[in-house]
Amino acid sequence: MDWCVSMPKVELHAHLNGSIRNSTLLELAKELGEKGTIVFPDFEHVILKNDRSLREVFKLFDLIHMVTTDHKTITRITKEVVEDFAAENVVYLELRTTPKRNDSIGMSKRSYVEAIIEGLRSVGTSLNVNFCTNDSMKLSSKTEKKIYVRLLLSIDRRESTESAMETVNLALEMKDMGVIGIDLSGNPTVGEWKTFFPALKFAREQGLSVTLHCGEVPNPVEIQEMLEFLPGRIGHACCFEDEEWKKLKSSKIPVEICLTSNIRTETISSFDLHHFAELYKENHPIVLCTDDSGVFSTNLSNEYALASATFGIGKVEMFELARKAVDFIYAGDEVKMELNKLFESAATTMLESN
Numbered sequence: 001m002d003w004c005v006s007m008p009k010v011e012l013h014a015h016l017n018g019s020i021r022n023s024t025l026l027e028l029a030k031e032l033g034e035k036g037t038i039v040f041p042d043f044e045h046v047i048l049k050n051d052r053s054l055r056e057v058f059k060l061f062d063l064i065h066m067v068t069t070d071h072k073t074i075t076r077i078t079k080e081v082v083e084d085f086a087a088e089n090v091v092y093l094e095l096r097t098t099p100k101r102n103d104s105i106g107m108s109k110r111s112y113v114e115a116i117i118e119g120l121r122s123v124g125t126s127l128n129v130n131f132c133t134n135d136s137m138k139l140s141s142k143t144e145k146k147i148y149v150r151l152l153l154s155i156d157r158r159e160s161t162e163s164a165m166e167t168v169n170l171a172l173e174m175k176d177m178g179v180i181g182i183d184l185s186g187n188p189t190v191g192e193w194k195t196f197f198p199a200l201k202f203a204r205e206q207g208l209s210v211t212l213h214c215g216e217v218p219n220p221v222e223i224q225e226m227l228e229f230l231p232g233r234i235g236h237a238c239c240f241e242d243e244e245w246k247k248l249k250s251s252k253i254p255v256e257i258c259l260t261s262n263i264r265t266e267t268i269s270s271f272d273l274h275h276f277a278e279l280y281k282e283n284h285p286i287v288l289c290t291d292d293s294g295v296f297s298t299n300l301s302n303e304y305a306l307a308s309a310t311f312g313i314g315k316v317e318m319f320e321l322a323r324k325a326v327d328f329i330y331a332g333d334e335v336k337m338e339l340n341k342l343f344e345s346a347a348t349t350m351l352e353s354n
């Protein structure tokens with residue numbers, strides 16, 4: 001479906017290291033294999049495996065982090081990921097990543113995020129990237145492609161309260177460099193919500209937006225508490241019971257929907273049974289996202305094509321779904337206005353071509 005590629009789209013749930021190109025991942029692993037740091041054939045086998053359970057996905061992330069977590073590589077991956085999203089006409093991207101500390105190579109959480117910002121700066125001249133919060137003028141209309149990028153710093157569920165607080169403080173320090181929010185993610189079977197609550201509450205009090213991975217596995221108590229926290233958005237919402245659906249629907253919290261990810265990790269048994277259908281029918285705020293485009297071999301256009309084909313939604317309605325996502329972005333009104341203008345002009349072009 002070419003129109004899924006050509007129409008403008010908004011990506012709100014993409015993990016940096018999960019969005020790495022397969023070719024880059026293999027290249028980096030080969031280099032480490034040659035140095036004897038890893039056993040390349042073992043690594044290659046895991047990377048090229050297509051179907052993996054949720055548990056296996058988190059094992060894969062540990063492997064990915066072994067080959068990606070140095071400043072130079074983080075800069076490279078960021079550049080490539082932004083270029084890949086822009087190439088399929090993503091016009092606004094909220095990229096999330098877990099700041100990592102590695103004393104042996106002089107990496108602090110701050111220098112990790114600085115390496116990402118360096119990646120945003122180094123995107124080629126054919127693409128205009130707006131990433132600083134005070135930087136709206138950087139999007140010149142002369143260049144062919146433009147993309148707004150904003151950063152969310154993730155707290156991994158393996159972290160302590162102190163470490164989560166450190167990430168929130170870092171996000172606050174880096175607000176002027178495009179960091180606008182906090183995400184809670186990581187293996188959903190690990191850690192407890194109450195560990196992160198103080199940091200998330202503080203983040204929100206200080207004006208940061210918060211999104212939570214919620215209900216990726218059944219955990220009614222945690223899901224209820226997360227919904228009561230009233231985050232700006234939640235990701236996944238796969239394992240909800242009646243009570244939780246009721247709460248979600250009355251709260252109107254937007255849901256970041258990741259179709260391929262949910263099927264690949266077997267948190268949902270088949271596309272046609274996905275909760276997208278019901279939420280869409282009931283006009284609940286939703287946004288289609290990729291989650292980990294590299295790990296799950298997908299892209300955002302593919303997610304739109306999948307939703308259209310599976311749920312029988314036409315081109316105009318899919319366009320409206322993409323446009324509606326602008327309402328749920330964490331960037332401010334000025335960016336929203338620019339995006340609304342951009343969608344308006346794309347709508348005119350689409351109608352003329354029909």
Ligand code: 6MZ
Nearest residue numbers: 015016017018061097098156185186187213
């Ligand atoms: C929960 C996920 C995830 O932060 O190193 N992550 N957390 N559920 C998911 N669904 C499959 N996919 C990715 O990107 C990788 C990290 O993002 C989180 C995990 O913590 C993973 O280690 P970054 O850029």
